[in-house]
Amino acid sequence: MLDEETVSAMGDAELSAALALLRSEMDRRERERARFEKAELSKRNKRDPRCPECKARLMRDGRRRDGVRSYRCPKCGRRYSDASNTSLSSSKLTPSKIRAILTLITLDCPDWVVAEIAGVNVKTAQYWVDRCLDAAGEWSNASRLSGHVWIDEMRFAPIRASGFVDGVWTTYAGRIAKDAYMEVAFDSSGRGFCHLFAERLGTPGSAMVSECLSGRIEPGSLLTHDGASCHNRAVRELSLGDDWVKFAAGDAEYERKMKLMSNCCSYLRHCFESHNGIKFSKLEAYGNFFMYRWSHVRKHGLRATIEFLFNRVCGTAKSQISESLF
Numbered sequence: 226m227l228d229e230e231t232v233s234a235m236g237d238a239e240l241s242a243a244l245a246l247l248r249s250e251m252d253r254r255e256r257e258r259a260r261f262e263k264a265e266l267s268k269r270n271k272r273d274p275r276c277p278e279c280k281a282r283l284m285r286d287g288r289r290r291d292g293v294r295s296y297r298c299p300k301c302g303r304r305y306s307d308a309s310n311t312s313l314s315s316s317k318l319t320p321s322k323i324r325a326i327l328t329l330i331t332l333d334c335p336d337w338v339v340a341e342i343a344g345v346n347v348k349t350a351q352y353w354v355d356r357c358l359d360a361a362g363e364w365s366n367a368s369r370l371s372g373h374v375w376i377d378e379m380r381f382a383p384i385r386a387s388g389f390v391d392g393v394w395t396t397y398a399g400r401i402a403k404d405a406y407m408e409v410a411f412d413s414s415g416r417g418f419c420h421l422f423a424e425r426l427g428t429p430g431s432a433m434v435s436e437c438l439s440g441r442i443e444p445g446s447l448l449t450h451d452g453a454s455c456h457n458r459a460v461r462e463l464s465l466g467d468d469w470v471k472f473a474a475g476d477a478e479y480e481r482k483m484k485l486m487s488n489c490c491s492y493l494r495h496c497f498e499s500h501n502g503i504k505f506s507k508l509e510a511y512g513n514f515f516m517y518r519w520s521h522v523r524k525h526g527l528r529a530t531i532e533f534l535f536n537r538v539c540g541t542a543k544s545q546i547s548e549s550l551f
Contacts (some may be wrong), residue, residue: 278303311540318345324535326353331518331531333499353538358510360537361517368416371443374465375486376410376450378429379493381508405505407512408437409490412446415524419493419512423505431458438463449482492519 235243276283276298286297286304297304318326322343329339330353339350381404406429411417420437422429429437435458442448447466450456460467470482480487496515497503503511521530 276301276303318349320539323353323538324531326350327357327535327538328531330354330357331527331534333496356538356541357534358507358514360534360541361514362510363541364517364537365418365513368418368441369443370410370412370416370418370441371414371446373413374410374442374446374448375412375483375489376408376438376448376456377483377486377490378434378453378455379407379409379490381405381407381497405508407508408434409486409493409512409516410438410441411489411516411520415520417516417520419509419516421509421512423509429455431455435459435462449486451479451483489516489519 232240275281279298279300281298281300283296284299286295289295295304322345326339326343326345326349329342330350334342336347336350336354339345339353340347343350405426406422408420408422408429409417410420418441422433422437425433431454434455438459439462442463442465444464445466447468448456448460449468449470452469452471456469459465468482470476470479472479472483493512493515497508497511500511517534518530521533525533
């Protein structure tokens with residue numbers, strides 16, 4: 226072991242070489258620890274521990290050369306590790322670095338800012354943004370609203386559009402398009418989702434709203450809404466309590482009943498304005514991410530929300546194809 230006298234006698238070149246060797250060894254040990262930590266995180270937070278191909282229960286199959294637990298599918302014979310089929314399966318970053326990146330993403334930092342502060346390239350930052358969208362999308366898809374539920378439709382101009390005239394927009398390609406609408410829904414327990422009516426632009430009809438909400442709201446729930454005619458069918462078919470109030474500027478009853486929804490929609494609009502240039506196909510994915518953040522921060526605070534997102538990302542499978550999103 227080096228002592229102070231030995232170090233003092235070393236020249237600058239020898240010190241530099243020794244420091245480089247120490248840094249290399251520290252990096253190697255940190256990567257080794259990170260492999261086990263990421264495997265444990267994936268195992269603990271994985272939503273589906275079965276075989277991704279045939280959904281059979283996996284059997285233990287020893288360990289890999291690096292010491293990480295290995296599994297084998299008894300049906301198809303494929304081999305997996307704890308991190309297989311999760312966001313961490315091909316990542317070389319340490320969990321602490323990933324947590325720092327997700328913190329910056331949660332704080333709405335642009336990709337280039339995330340890359341600069343975290344010390345990664347922009348594509349890596351974009352990769353983890355997509356993982357956050359996947360995690361929020363899974364949370365949204367699993368949300369089945371109950372108790373007291375609020376719904377409303379948010380109106381969006383097509384992304385990258387300009388020239389609003391007579392209720393339509395001229396897109397960047399010169400085509401004319403009507404506004405798009407997104408269904409926003411959440412309940413008193415903090416669950417929620419956003420659904421983009423992408424199949425047809427313009428005001429959604431009662432059949433579209435009813436189909437969107439079918440299977441997403443428990444029968445008997447109390448539905449608070451603004452009395453739009455497109456909601457009536459859903460209230461009737463889903464056996465919901467009808468707590469409607471007509472919009473009127475300055476009306477005390479409307480502001481009391483719809484205040485929470487108004488705050489949510491204002492928050493979503495502000496978030497979308499901070500992300501100019503989102504593709505139309507990604508509106509719903511970002512809407513669910515913003516809804517996830519709004520719901521969790523209100524209920525648990527920012528720090529806990531970041532930790533919840535980190536754990537969910539660790540166990541969430543990759544579903545988005547990055548090349549089609551830029």
